[in-house]
Structures are given as C-alpha cells and as structure tokens.
Amino acid sequence: MKYTVGQIARFIRIQKGIKQSFVSDKLGFKSPSSYSEIEKGVRHLSADKIPILADALDVSIEELFFEDKIRKMRNDNDVIA
Template identity: 45%
Template sequence: MRQKLRQLRLDRGISQSFISKKLGFSYPSGYSNIEAGRNRLNYDHAIIIANLLGVDVSELDEDANFFAQKLHKTCNKESA
C-alpha cells in the first residue's frame, strides 16, 4: 500500500504536509509515517486520503478486502 499511496499522491502533485494537515496531524511526519509504513492507516484516515486523492478507498490498497471488512464493521457499529 505504501508505494500506491506515494504514487497516487505524487501523480496529483499533493504534498505530505497538505495531507497531514487534512488528517489533523500537527506535523508532516504524521502522514509520512503512514506512507513509510511506520504507522498503520486506519479506515477513517483512508476515507479522507481517498477523497483528497480523488479515488475510491478500495484503490488505496492492493488488498481491497481489508477496507471492505473495515467498512462492514464500521457500518455495523453505526447501525447498532
């Protein structure tokens, strides 16, 4: 996923600082750590990043099942 996030971001000319601020991090390292694989990408941040990059959240990872499972769990929590 790291390479895909980086490539999508670079293709669109978006900085790590910009995404980091949109995610609510105080420093650019908040997002760069996700892109570098030092921190995990949570589903809420994935939705924000997907919107910023103009893609569907399933396009952020080669393993689309990961996000499908998280979406299922999130929807079940909201409807409970």
C-alpha cells in the same frame, strides 16, 4: 509484490503533485512527518481515516487497496519504494 496503503498513497500523491503537508492537514495530523510515517509503513492509518485519505488524494477507496491498478501505473513511473 504487495504494497501497503501508504506506498500506494505515496505513488498517487506524487503522480498528482499533492504535497504531504496537504494530506497531513486533511487527516488532522499535527505535522507532515506523521503522514510520512504512514507512507513509509512505520505507522498504520486507522480505518476511519481511509475515506479522508481517499478524498484528499481524489481517488476511490478501492484505488487505495487494489494494487493491480497501481501495478499498471507503475510500469509508467517507478516511484513506489
């Protein structure tokens, strides 16, 4: 199964105990619901925001795109919807 960047970001965010409002603020969104739409796949994240998202989640950009690492983590906790 292929995961979206939003789904991977959600998994990482939950694992690290980071609130949506924190990530939303870092990305410059007016409300957490805008970021929530990215996690749900309703809205896409522009390329210029990818490094900011990675920084907010304290991960490398590669970790947002290479799902083999996520698949391994998923075995420990099934939070990716």
